[in-house]
Amino acid sequence: MNELDTIKISFSEHGLMVLNVILGFILFGIALELKKEDFINLIKNKKTTFVGLSAHFILLPLLTFTLVKLLHPPPSVALGMILVGACPGGNMSNMFTHLAKGNTALAVGLTSVSHMLAIVMTPFNFSFYGGLTTETAALLKTIHLDIFDVFQTIVFVIGIPLVVGIFLNYKKPLLAEKLKKIMKPFSLIAFAAFLIGAFAGNAKVFTANFTTIMPLVVIHNAIALSGGFLFAKLLRLEFRDVKTITFETGVQNAGLGLILIFTFFNGLGGMAIVAASWGVWHLVSGGVLAFYWGRKTTA
DSSP, X not given: OOGGGTOBOOOOHHHHHHHHHHHHHHHHHHHHHOOHHXXXXXXXXXXXXXXXXXXXXXXXXXXXXXXXXXXXXXXXXXXXXXXXXXXXXXXXXXXXXXXXXXXXXXXXXXXXXXXXXXXXXXXXXXXXXXXXXXHHHHHHHHHTOOHHHHHHHHIIIIIHHHXXXXXXXXXXXXXXXXXXXXXXXXXXXXXXXXXXXXXXXXXXXXXXTHHHHHXXXXXXXXXXXXXXXXXXXXXXXXXXXXXXXXXXXXXXXXXXXXXXXXXXXXXXXXXXXXHHHHHHHHHHHHHHXXXXXXXXXXX
């Protein structure tokens, strides 16, 4: 067994509570951006919506599993990759889409719907693909993971902030508009500070395994971005929609992954380092791509 399958990332219950609150604020902020027109737009553009959600919940988990089979990382690292690939899109995908001159309304709608679907799809994809290889299945058995407990946690972490945000946006649109301007920068700064603290508190573990984990994260993220891009291009979507689906597929909610890892896997080293590294790297890759597309005038 690899060392990454046994080491734990130290994390207090207080720290986990803080992470839950931060993620709640992020999802609350996403819900505040939703408008009725966003849902209408998704319904009207059925093909684009289908492509975006399929890329996220069918294509990306399949690509992730294929990568795991090809590269044979340590089981805990493989589970971390599978979990990240099963998570819904990160809220930074909306900002990157806007900077890249993509379809921002589509991005907001897809991010919100992907989080709603994630209540079912994230535990399903994780348990399904995690059980397909002998090594990861064996590791899951040693942890005695109850997939229904994962489902309940995701309902609490995702469902409640989204419902509250949508309700407030519907009942008090002026208040929602004011809160929206505060929530996004606050939640992003708080999450960045949390990641920095997590890295600093476990610096030895992260640095000792950097050369093992980071190349896998970079490759995985590149495949996610390019997979979403090629899938949307093959299905002949408009270029601005292609940009949106690229970011929706390649920018993941690593915060949710970390909550699940610290709640159910006791901060298992390989999984935690993968998710934390994704949380940093997809900001770099997404930002560079958004800057490039934002300056590009033609497809």
